[in-house]
Amino acid sequence: MKYTAHINIMPLKELLDPQGKAVTNSLHNLGLTxxxxxxxxxxxxxxxxAADQAAAxxxxxxxxxxxxxxxxxxxxTFTVTEG
Amino acid sequence: MKYTAHINIMPLKELLDPQGKAVTNSLHNLGLTxxxxxxxxxxxxxxxxAADQAAAxxxxxxxxxxxxxxxxxxxxTFTVTEG
Structure with a gap:
């Protein structure tokens, strides 16, 4: 059976995220306050x-x-869907 | 009202994705065939x-x-949730 896994990998909440900070500043500069x-x-x-959902x-x-x-x-975090 | 937007930005299906190819090869090398x-x-x-979901x-x-x-x-693609 074919499965598709959708995985999100994010910096931990406790840590600074300089890339996110840069995005926020850039959006403010673009007027999206x-x-x-x-x-x-x-x-x-x-x-x-994989044989089944659990194996995937x-x-x-x-x-x-x-x-x-x-x-x-x-x-x-991830979700696995069939197909 | 506070909203959270969850955005996924993926390379178009028609395009090669060298980073994805590298991940596939590395996973094979790790035994995840x-x-x-x-x-x-x-x-x-x-x-x-934002004032409402549509504005967000x-x-x-x-x-x-x-x-x-x-x-x-x-x-x-994105989803917007409250909170």
Whole structure:
């Protein structure tokens, strides 16, 4: 079965996010003053061939822990959908 | 009212994604051969102060078009939630 994992990897809330700060300032300069804060992370989609949903979720967790996310500075969340 | 916009900015499907290719290869090297493909983009969250949901969505669209996404190479999708 084919599954698609949608992963969000974001800097931890406790940490400064200079890229997000830069985005906020740039949006203010563009006149979008209603934006009060921004945080910037990564979005990764994986195409996974797995026996079932649980196996696909396990592969996704492993990919995040081993490669995609630096757990000292980042937190990941994901959803796995069929197809 | 406070709203949070969750924005995904991904390389267009028609375009090569060298970073995604590198992730796929690295995952294979780590033994995760069930991963058949990966695409890497950005995830941005914005904290927005707006009168209503429609105004928050409009500010988000403007932020994406003016700053966050390069529409020649990237497509953006977002959801806006209260709080």
């Amino acid at each position: 209603q934006v009060q804060g921004a945080r910037v992370g990564k979005h990764v989609t994986l195409a996974i061939e 979720e396990q592969a996704t967790t492993e990919a995040c822990k081993k490669l995609l996310a630096n757990q000292v500075m980042e937190a990941f | 069930q991963v058949q493909g990966a695409r890497v983009g950005k995830h941005v969250t914005l904290a927005i102060e 969505e409009q500010a988000t669209t403007e932020a994406c078009k003016k700053l966050l996404a390069n529409q020649v190479m990237e497509a953006f």
